[in-house]
Amino acid sequence: MNKYYIAKSRRLRSTPFTSRIENHGVTTYTTYNHMLLPASFGNLEKEYFHLKEHVQIWDVAGERQVQITGKDSTKLVQLMTCRNISKAKIGRCYYVPIIDEQGGMINDPIVLKLGENKWWLSLADSDVGLYAKGIASGLALQVEISEPDVNILAIQGPKSFKLMEKVLGKKITELKFFGFDYYTFKGNKFLIARSGWSKQGGYEVYVENRAAGQNLYDELFSAGKEFQVGPGCPNLIERIESALLSAGNDFDNGDNPFECGFDKYIDIESDINYLGKKALIKISKIGINRKLMGVLIDTDKIEVTEGIPLFSNNNIVGDLRSATYSPNLKKVVGIAMVKKEYWDKKTPIELKIGDKKSIGTLCDLPIA
Amino acid sequence: MNKYYIAKSRRLRSTPFTSRIENHGVTTYTTYNHMLLPASFGNLEKEYFHLKEHVQIWDVAGERQVQITGKDSTKLVQLMTCRNISKAKIGRCYYVPIIDEQGGMINDPIVLKLGENKWWLSLADSDVGLYAKGIASGLALQVEISEPDVNILAIQGPKSFKLMEKVLGKKITELKFFGFDYYTFKGNKFLIARSGWSKQGGYEVYVENRAAGQNLYDELFSAGKEFQVGPGCPNLIERIESALLSAGNDFDNGDNPFECGFDKYIDIESDINYLGKKALIKISKIGINRKLMGVLIDTDKIEVTEGIPLFSNNNIVGDLRSATYSPNLKKVVGIAMVKKEYWDKKTPIELKIGDKKSIGTLCDLPIA
Numbered sequence: 083m084n085k086y087y088i089a090k091s092r093r094l095r096s097t098p099f100t101s102r103i104e105n106h107g108v109t110t111y112t113t114y115n116h117m118l119l120p121a122s123f124g125n126l127e128k129e130y131f132h133l134k135e136h137v138q139i140w141d142v143a144g145e146r147q148v149q150i151t152g153k154d155s156t157k158l159v160q161l162m163t164c165r166n167i168s169k170a171k172i173g174r175c176y177y178v179p180i181i182d183e184q185g186g187m188i189n190d191p192i193v194l195k196l197g198e199n200k201w202w203l204s205l206a207d208s209d210v211g212l213y214a215k216g217i218a219s220g221l222a223l224q225v226e227i228s229e230p231d232v233n234i235l236a237i238q239g240p241k242s243f244k245l246m247e248k249v250l251g252k253k254i255t256e257l258k259f260f261g262f263d264y265y266t267f268k269g270n271k272f273l274i275a276r277s278g279w280s281k282q283g284g285y286e287v288y289v290e291n292r293a294a295g296q297n298l299y300d301e302l303f304s305a306g307k308e309f310q311v312g313p314g315c316p317n318l319i320e321r322i323e324s325a326l327l328s329a330g331n332d333f334d335n336g337d338n339p340f341e342c343g344f345d346k347y348i349d350i351e352s353d354i355n356y357l358g359k360k361a362l363i364k365i366s367k368i369g370i371n372r373k374l375m376g377v378l379i380d381t382d383k384i385e386v387t388e389g390i391p392l393f394s395n396n397n398i399v400g401d402l403r404s405a406t407y408s409p410n411l412k413k414v415v416g417i418a419m420v421k422k423e424y425w426d427k428k429t430p431i432e433l434k435i436g437d438k439k440s441i442g443t444l445c446d447l448p449i450a
Numbered sequence: 451m452n453k454y455y456i457a458k459s460r461r462l463r464s465t466p467f468t469s470r471i472e473n474h475g476v477t478t479y480t481t482y483n484h485m486l487l488p489a490s491f492g493n494l495e496k497e498y499f500h501l502k503e504h505v506q507i508w509d510v511a512g513e514r515q516v517q518i519t520g521k522d523s524t525k526l527v528q529l530m531t532c533r534n535i536s537k538a539k540i541g542r543c544y545y546v547p548i549i550d551e552q553g554g555m556i557n558d559p560i561v562l563k564l565g566e567n568k569w570w571l572s573l574a575d576s577d578v579g580l581y582a583k584g585i586a587s588g589l590a591l592q593v594e595i596s597e598p599d600v601n602i603l604a605i606q607g608p609k610s611f612k613l614m615e616k617v618l619g620k621k622i623t624e625l626k627f628f629g630f631d632y633y634t635f636k637g638n639k640f641l642i643a644r645s646g647w648s649k650q651g652g653y654e655v656y657v658e659n660r661a662a663g664q665n666l667y668d669e670l671f672s673a674g675k676e677f678q679v680g681p682g683c684p685n686l687i688e689r690i691e692s693a694l695l696s697a698g699n700d701f702d703n704g705d706n707p708f709e710c711g712f713d714k715y716i717d718i719e720s721d722i723n724y725l726g727k728k729a730l731i732k733i734s735k736i737g738i739n740r741k742l743m744g745v746l747i748d749t750d751k752i753e754v755t756e757g758i759p760l761f762s763n764n765n766i767v768g769d770l771r772s773a774t775y776s777p778n779l780k781k782v783v784g785i786a787m788v789k790k791e792y793w794d795k796k797t798p799i800e801l802k803i804g805d806k807k808s809i810g811t812l813c814d815l816p817i818a
Contacts, residue, residue, distance in 0.1 A: 083458075084472065086456050086472075086479050087456065087477060088454050088456040088479060089478045089480040090755040091480065091698075091755065091772070092756055092772065093696060093699045094755075095756065096756050104452065111456060116576075121457030122457065182583050183583065188580060207484065208580065210580065212550075212576065212577055212581035212584065213581065213584045216582065216584020216586075216587075218584075219551045219584075219585060219725045220585045328461060330459075331459055331460045335597075385458065386460055387459065387460065387462075388460055389460060
């Protein structure tokens with residue numbers, strides 16, 4: 083496949099760490115919430131094995147925060163998601179589907195409850211802040227909605243625990259998965275969550291002070307030498323194997339949360355009030371006839387830039403939305419929206435890329 | 451400056467013309483409304499001179515449409531903009547600032563009135579559809595909001611009129627600036643507007659049928675040989691000289707429409723109802739103390755990836771937001787948000803890029 087450059091501009095915002103990751107050899111960007119998000123440092127497979135064995139520092143500032151504060155803030159957050167957040171606790175993270183009134187997916191952020199009336203939505207790639215502003219204006223809610231200058235550094239990989247303990251002290255090791263708390267480094271307080279866009283373990287540091295965050299970045303690299311720390315970014319291979327869904331890739335506004343497999347984050351039983359509840363109740367009664375599944379394909383190369391149809395003979399089985407070669411499984415791994423009649427995974431599938439036909443099988447998510 | 455690749459994916463959507471512009475030698479993309487938008491075919495200056503002399507075909511499918519239909523559609527469109535659209539006519543385009551309740555800029559689309567209850571908002575780069583959905587849900591408006599599969603082809607440059615006449619017939623030459631109508635090519639109807647993101651004249655074809663649009667694309671190239679037709683895209687040099695503002699570059703949510711020079715699109719006198727009206731009335735009473743202006747800098751190279759402070763001695767004059775070298779003016783031309791005390795354009799300005807200091811002057815917009 084030919085490669086194309088990215089045209090940088092103020093509109094595709096740089097992060098406080100951009101000059102650092104460029105010194106560290108980033109080669110490829112994507113954009114995420116109108117910001118540069120690193121996509122590779124030149125060798126996706128090497129980065130994949132490194133992530134699974136050591137520790138990486140990621141500039142994921144593109145995961146922008148929508149901050150919602152004020153008397154009606156909890157009401158507004160609940161209005162946007164089908165997950166029941168009425169029992170949410172301060173200091174905890176919640177993965178929530180954001181949907182519209184028709185039940186279509188808008189985003190799948192991590193919601194952080196910072197106070198009784200203070201929430202952050204740590205976004206996938208869409209302007210949820212505008213959705214929130216529209217609802218708040220329409221209902222005259224007493225809220226303030228903003229995008230604070232919070233820039234996340236993720237520390238990911240099995241050795242992230244040792245590295246963070248070395249830099250931030252023993253206390254950080256007590257943090258439970260999807261919990262967050264404040265920790266001090268060189269006199270600056272950082273909100274740190276045990277979370278991240280890999281299944282290899284680690285933390286996300288919500289940097290509120292740019293200079294302090296840059297110092298922390300540098301310290302993580304210097305203290306991390308003994309753990310073979312390296313630069314990195316959300317890794318396409320690892321995230322597909324782990325079924326960390328990507329909004330806009332694996333699902334979009336044409337899909338509902340049942341089709342995405344988000345059943346456990348959908349509350350249609352209790353009396354909570356959210357946009358799209360009626361639509362989801364209706365969908366749950368009728369049932370869905372497609373859902374996201376894993377795909378294994380017997381080939382060694384693929385680049386997905388738009389949905390690729392999967393066939394069984396001449397019948398469409400589904401739509402392949404993300405895929406990449408897994409050096410671990412020695413196959414292409416992918417995520418596809420699959421029709422109900424093929425959910426039993428028994429039907430071999432075919433796809434055509436250019437002139438080349440490949441065959442494969444469906445599987446459950448996560449893949450590996 | 452180092453160059454970086456873009457990581458293609460389904461999330462950064464390809465357009466119906468992507469394979470064609472890649473065959474035509476596109477080298478650089480930006481992203482726009484979650485879609486690939488070409489940014490260069492390898493030589494910005496050559497493309498600039500070509501655009502000003504001949505005719506270019508642009509894949510600007512990234513200018514996505516928010517379609518708003520239904521009984522309350524006009525009410526909803528008006529709620530989002532400070533421009534009075536109560537007298538808008540079917541078949542006309544309107545440039546409108548979209549603002550939030552605080553008066554902050556969200557977008558600056560072209561609005562097309564397609565019917566009494568049918569509107570398209572041809573967007574700059576932000577998810578205005580989500581803002582519309584939020585307002586509609588909050589106010590329980592009777593509207594349908596969607597992103598139809600409309601992919602714009604722009605035909606720009608002084609010879610665009612001859613080319614379009616050749617391909618679509620004499621009638622297209624009667625279309626007035628910012629008017630639109632339907633024209634037939636090989637049995638397919640196309641909505642065509644006399645508009646475009648350059649000041650060199652031309653048209654935008656709102657392609658609703660992908661295959662028909664691809665045929666039109668091919669025909670424009672084949673019929674355009676005698677006019678030296680070439681591939682192209684919104685040109686950074688031309689758009690800065692012409693002061694075609696870019697949302698996210700020249701202004702963002704922190705700026706209000708007065709500061710952007712949109713005074714003639716602001717109605718605070720009549721009784722129309724829009725979000726942010728109270729805020730704009732308040733701002734108009736207090737007055738603004740910064741606004742967008744042109745900048746001319748005595749240097750031959752610049753790359754703006756974030757705001758660059760402009761100084762006079764050690765005082766901040768403003769924030770340079772877009773800039774590029776103009777081979778026409780033999781200077782760097784730019785757009786900056788400038789403090790009131792410098793609006794008289796008398797103060798020389800300085801800026802520092804890396805170790806290099808440059809000097810320049812402020813000027814009015816458009817620059818050339």
